[in-house]
Amino acid sequence: MTSSTLLIRGASVILPNGESMLGDVLISDRQIVEIAPEIHPESPTRVIDATGLTLLPGVIDPQVHFREPGLEHKEDLFTASCACAKGGVTSFLEMPNTRPLTTTQAALNDKLQRAASKCLVNYGFFIGATAEHLPDLLTAHPTPGIKVFMGSMHGQLLVDEETTLEPIFAQGKRLIAVHAEDQARINQRRQEFANIHDPAIHSQIQDNQAALQATQLALKLSKKYQRRLHILHMSTAEEAELLRQDKPSWVTAEVTPQHLLLNTDAYAEIGTLAQMNPPLRSPHDNQVLWQALRDGVIDFIATDHAPHTLEEKAQTYPNSPSGMPGVETSLAVMLTAAMAGKCTVPQVVNWMSTAVAKAYGIVNKGAIAPGYDADLVLVDLNTYRPVNRAELLTKCGWSPFEGWSLTGWAEYTIVGGKIVYEKGKLHTDVRGEALDFPLSSSN
């Protein structure tokens, strides 16, 4: 059998050491085989002229809600993975609040099967913690870890009592990822502010203190059992300062582009479209989170892509659902921040790919190096284009960043050596693969 080869010619390649090199990258089948100033393979199957473009490892988005099964009117694995391909996201880790909930091996298998038939990019699925399904949490495979909603959730997936959390932390070794908001405090404040329908009140009901209290509890339990802990979408200055003072080596944290770049001013502009959990915070929180990210207190970036239809979002607060989409814009949003001097392009690569692969033990991804999987994105850092609702591929059809002029849009996205997105066009026949999370090292 002859192998297919893809040559990327003349790109500015971001290397694992953060340096950039002008040169060629040769891909054979699924893997990167050579990186050099000039490569002349005999007869490559395809050559991409990447003059003027920058080659990055594909984004690995470690927190998304893709709504399938059960909530496909908001999004599904096909539409979400199309949005990923357009956004330069080549792998995602998806959350268990679908219908049915992903709390058993059977539900996990169902998602994996659905993804195999319709996902254009690589995928992994969290298993959701409940008080009832403890054995599944220990044996589920393959999964990046256990998702615990300590707050902001209804029904079975809400695990807000210390007595219920304790056995989850005590048993097993695999990663626990927490949505850290204190539900008791939220319930009490919801009553206090019950008659206010301005969505801006959302940030006061689910305030900084609610986030801090839950993060403190998760840290306490993680330390007690030396349990691998990941703090999802950290949103407050207080949590960042807490971790700066006291971050065990087995703890990681992430932040969303929204919590870095949007704040409570957004309610006046986009109303309930700015409503998410944990809520947007103040400009001061933005600043402290940026500094924590630059200093390595926060390890990486996730979008928390959580689409809801415009009709659902048009309901009056608090009936309007929380969440906003992100996979299609996250890389361009962060690269635009880099070009504006808030960080560097290699830092964006680390936060959106390298550090994520490392934290979740995803092998052979997150870097441009021989032997690594050819999950890549070629971006254009020379031109700016606005986020335009009409062009979005997410089923929900809107973005909190509409109108923002961004650079670093993907020109080509490559998954497993295959071009899945090319200058505005999707190749919908390409399929990603299930990510592997070795049971032995995580459990």
Ligand code: DOR
């Ligand atoms: O705003 C949010 N929406 N935060 C979450 O953690 C869940 C998500 C959703 O599923 O809609």
